[in-house]
Structures are given as structure tokens and as C-alpha cells.
Amino acid sequence: STTQAPHIALFPVAEMGHLMPVLRLATMLAKRNCIVTVITAHPTVSNAESDQISLFFRHNPEINHLILQLNPSSQQEDSTLADPFFLQFDLINQSIHLLRPLLSSSSPPFSAMFVDFFLATSLMAYFPVLTSNRTEFNNASTIKIPGLPPMAMSSLPQALLDPGNLFTSMTIMNSQALSKADGILTNTFEYVQASTLGTLNKARVTASLPPILPVGPLEPYHIPQDRDNRYRSWLENQPSQSVVYISFGSRTAISQDQVQELERGLEKAGRRFCWNLKTSIVDKDDQEDVKDILSNLFLERTKNKGMIIRGWTDQQEILDHPAIGGFVSHCGWNSVMEAAWQGVPMLAWPQNGDQRLNAKVVEDAGLGLWERNWDWGVGGVVKGDEIERKIVELMTDEKLRERAKKVREEARKAVGSGGSSNRVIKDVINSLIL
Numbered sequence: 001s002t003t004q005a006p007h008i009a010l011f012p013v014a015e016m017g018h019l020m021p022v023l024r025l026a027t028m029l030a031k032r033n034c035i036v037t038v039i040t041a042h043p044t045v046s047n048a049e050s051d052q053i054s055l056f057f058r059h060n061p062e063i064n065h066l067i068l069q070l071n072p073s074s075q076q077e078d079s080t081l082a083d084p085f086f087l088q089f090d091l092i093n094q095s096i097h098l099l100r101p102l103l104s105s106s107s108p109p110f111s112a113m114f115v116d117f118f119l120a121t122s123l124m125a126y127f128p129v130l131t132s133n134r135t136e137f138n139n140a141s142t143i144k145i146p147g148l149p150p151m152a153m154s155s156l157p158q159a160l161l162d163p164g165n166l167f168t169s170m171t172i173m174n175s176q177a178l179s180k181a182d183g184i185l186t187n188t189f190e191y192v193q194a195s196t197l198g199t200l201n202k203a204r205v206t207a208s209l210p211p212i213l214p215v216g217p218l219e220p221y222h223i224p225q226d227r228d229n230r231y232r233s234w235l236e237n238q239p240s241q242s243v244v245y246i247s248f249g250s251r252t253a254i255s256q257d258q259v260q261e262l263e264r265g266l267e268k269a270g271r272r273f274c275w276n277l278k279t280s281i282v283d284k285d286d287q288e289d290v291k292d293i294l295s296n297l298f299l300e301r302t303k304n305k306g307m308i309i310r311g312w313t314d315q316q317e318i319l320d321h322p323a324i325g326g327f328v329s330h331c332g333w334n335s336v337m338e339a340a341w342q343g344v345p346m347l348a349w350p351q352n353g354d355q356r357l358n359a360k361v362v363e364d365a366g367l368g369l370w371e372r373n374w375d376w377g378v379g380g381v382v383k384g385d386e387i388e389r390k391i392v393e394l395m396t397d398e399k400l401r402e403r404a405k406k407v408r409e410e411a412r413k414a415v416g417s418g419g420s421s422n423r424v425i426k427d428v429i430n431s432l433i434l
């Protein structure tokens with residue numbers, strides 16, 4: 001045929017939780033015969049990001065790579081207390097004029113650019129309206145977005161309460177940019193968010209919101225690695241669905257007090273466990289030895305039952321392992337979609353950001369349990385007895401296991417031939433063919 005494959009540029013902002021889905025989308029588009037270029041900002045915030053980027057391009061030579069070289073910022077010096085990722089977004093913003101020359105030097109010319117942004121779409125779109133009266137917004141206990149159920153104020157990323165926060169100003173800026181997009185791709189699927197997607201696409205949030213295009217769950221790509229075979233061989237030796245996997249994602253550092261309560265809970269629950277233990281919000285700082293974080297007694301008593309993982313490991317590979325029977329998760333959206341892909345029952349333990357909103361989706365979809373009274377955010381500590389009780393429930397609730405399996409089936413249906421997500425991505429690509 002004479003039709004030309006579309007050339008699509010993808011631009012993830014920063015953070016593993018953004019890089020991973022964008023790279024998954026890139027492989028998906030390449031498989032569908034698009035020409036794909038991924039732009040990454042350099043230097044990255046974390047080693048996990050730079051490692052993943054080089055590994056990815058080594059294994060996917062058909063995908064092009066462009067680097068947006070960031071200018072060192074004068075502002076960063078004074079903002080040592082600010083979140084390193086927020087600072088990175090700001091830095092990308094300051095260097096954005098370099099993007100156009102980078103794009104125009106590429107051939108064939110780009111048909112489209114898929115950029116990545118932070119925050120739940122509905123909230124971002126409606127944020128300027130919500131905050132038109134700041135005092136009212138900051139004192140509210142719930143917020144109402146037209147067409148969606150009321151959301152507890154405590155479920156919102158707390159940075160948004162501070163008008164001076166960098167995250168708040170970026171949200172407002174991005175909110176205004178939303179209406180200029182032709183569509184918003186999202187890593188979700190009809191079955192888990194049917195009513196929200198319906199509402200958003202009926203333009204009930206804001207009239208100028210472009211169509212929301214659910215294309216998930218984005219299928220994992222697997223890159224064989226020689227590292228970390230310790231946990232693989234351990235998992236191989238565990239009975240089917242007997243292990244609870246615990247991870248709070250790439251961004252959340254658990255406090256020492258909470259670590260102690262988790263030790264208690266895990267030990268008392270008596271289940272096998274695989275604990276992805278992180279104690280800093282940027283991976284490269286994770287340098288202390290396990291022995292400096294966990295008690296000797298705990299390590300000794302659980303040595304035949306538990307595996308502690310430090311540093312970056314392929315989470316999807318762990319979740320895909322038949323030995324895994326439950327997932328204690330902070331409910332970062334990628335983790336939710338990865339659990340859905342595999343039908344692993346979740347114990348939702350949101351920590352910050354949009355994670356309480358995600359936990360609600362997990363609960364409603366039948367993918368997991370959520371104890372909404374558990375403390376969260378800075379300073380909150382959940383007691384060991386509570387953790388024990390919920391882990392036992394997670395690992396023994398057969399109805400939950402069945403419902404989670406159903407989510408897995410629906411996830412695979414969505415991306416399979418004729419499925420809802422499959423149709424959406426096909427239409428998007430077709431609309432870009434010249």
C-alpha cells in the first residue's frame with residue numbers, strides 16, 4: 001500500500017512510574033508498525049531511570065531515542081527541600097524551547113506527539129474551577145466534580161492545598177493545556193472504570209476536555225537480565241499462590257516506625273512474603289544494608305519464609321510468578337494495572353498522591369481490599385496486629401481471588417482482538433496515517 005506509517009514521538013516526564021508505561025506504550029506502537037521515537041530528559045533524577053533507559057534501547061533497536069539535554073538550574077540550589085521530581089518537571093519546563101529543534105531535525109516528520117503528565121485527568125481538568133475560591137477549597141471536606149462521585153479532600157495530593165507549591169502551579173498550567181490535546185490516552189480499561197470513562201467522555205467535567213482514550217492495561221515487556229536471580233530461585237521453590245508481595249512503589253519511603261510494625265504484622269501473619277524494601281524516595285540513595293533497617297530477630301525468625309528485595313527489580317516479573325498470591329501495595333496506578341493484568345488480589349494501602357483515589361477503583365473493581373481507616377501520609381503508622389489481620393484476610397479470601405481472576409480475564413479481553421482498548425488504539429493509529 002502507499003500509506004505511510006505514522007511517526008510518533010513519546011515524551012515521559014520523570015519517575016519510573018511514568019517512564020515504565022511510556023516505554024510499554026512505545027513497544028506496543030512499534031509492534032503495530034508505527035515509527036516510534038522516545039524523548040528522554042538528561043540527566044535523569046534516578047539511577048533506576050537511566051538504567052532502564054539504556055537497557056530498553058539496547059533491547060529495542062527499532063525504537064529511536066532522542067535526548068533533551070537539560071540546562072542546570074539556578075533554582076535547584078535553593079530548593080533542597082523540594083521533591084526532586086517536581087524540580088525535574090520544572091527543569092524540563094525551562095528547557096522546553098530545546099524540544100522544537102530536536103523534533104524538527106527528525107525524519108520522517110512526526111505525525112503526533114504523546115506527552116505524559118501528572119495527576120488524574122478529571123481532577124486536573126477541573127482544578128482551576130475548584131480553586132477559584134481558595135479559602136473555600138482549602139476548608140472543604142469533600143470536593144465535587146460534575147458527574148463523578150464526591151471525593152474526600154483527604155484523598156487529594158496534599159501539595160495541591162498549597163497555592164505556592166510548584167506542583168500546584170504546574171497542575172494549573174497543564175490543566176489549561178489539556179484542552180489543546182486531540183485526545184488523552186490512559187492506561188486503564190473499560191471494565192475497571194466504565195462509569196468514570198463514560199462521564200468524562202460525555203464532557204460533563206469541562207466542555208473543552210478532549211476524548212479520553214483507554215488503551216490499557218499496557219502490556220509489560222520483558223527484558224532478560226542476569227542480575228537478581230536470588231529472588232527468582234527463591235520464588236521457584238514456593239508453593240503456588242502462597243507468597244504475599246509487598247511494595248510501596250518507587251517513590252514512597254516507609255518510616256522506621258512503620259517498618260517495625262510491618263515486621264510484627266508479617267511475622268504474626270505467618271505467611272510467606274517477598275518484601276521490596278525501600279527507605280528513600282530516590283532509588284540511588286537506597287544504600288543501607290538490610291541489617292540496619294530490619295531487626296535481627298525478625299530476619300532470623302523469618303529467614304525460611306521471607307525474601308527481602310533491595311534496589312530495583314522487575315516487579316511485573318514478580319507479580320507474574322505463580323507463587324504470588326497477594327500484593328500489599330501503595331496503589332500507584334501502574335501497580336494497580338500490573339496486578340489487574342495478572343489478577344493478583346491486592347491489599348490497598350495508599351500512601352500519598354492520587355493513591356486513595358486508585359484504592360477506591362481497586363475496591364470497586366473487586367481487585368482488592370482497602371481498609372480506608374488506616375493512617376496514611378506523613379506520620380501515620382498502622383499497627384502490626386492490624387497488618388496481620390488484613391494480610392491473613394487477603395491470602396484466604398476465596399471470593400476476592402475469584403473476583404480478581406475475573407479482572408484478569410477482562411484485562412486480557414480489553415487488549416485482545418476486538419477488545420475495547422485494542423479498538424481505541426487501532427483508531428488512534430488509523431487517524432494518524434497520512
Ligand code: BUP
Binds near residue numbers: 334
Ligand atoms: Br519499587 C519498583 N521494580 O523495584 P507505580 C517498581 N517497579 O519494576 P510509583 C519495578 O515501577 P506513584 C521496583 O512495576 C511500576 O511499573 C512497577 O509505578 C515498577 O508507583 C512502577 O506503581 C511504579 O505507579 O508511585 O510511581 O512509585 O505513581 O503513585 O507516584
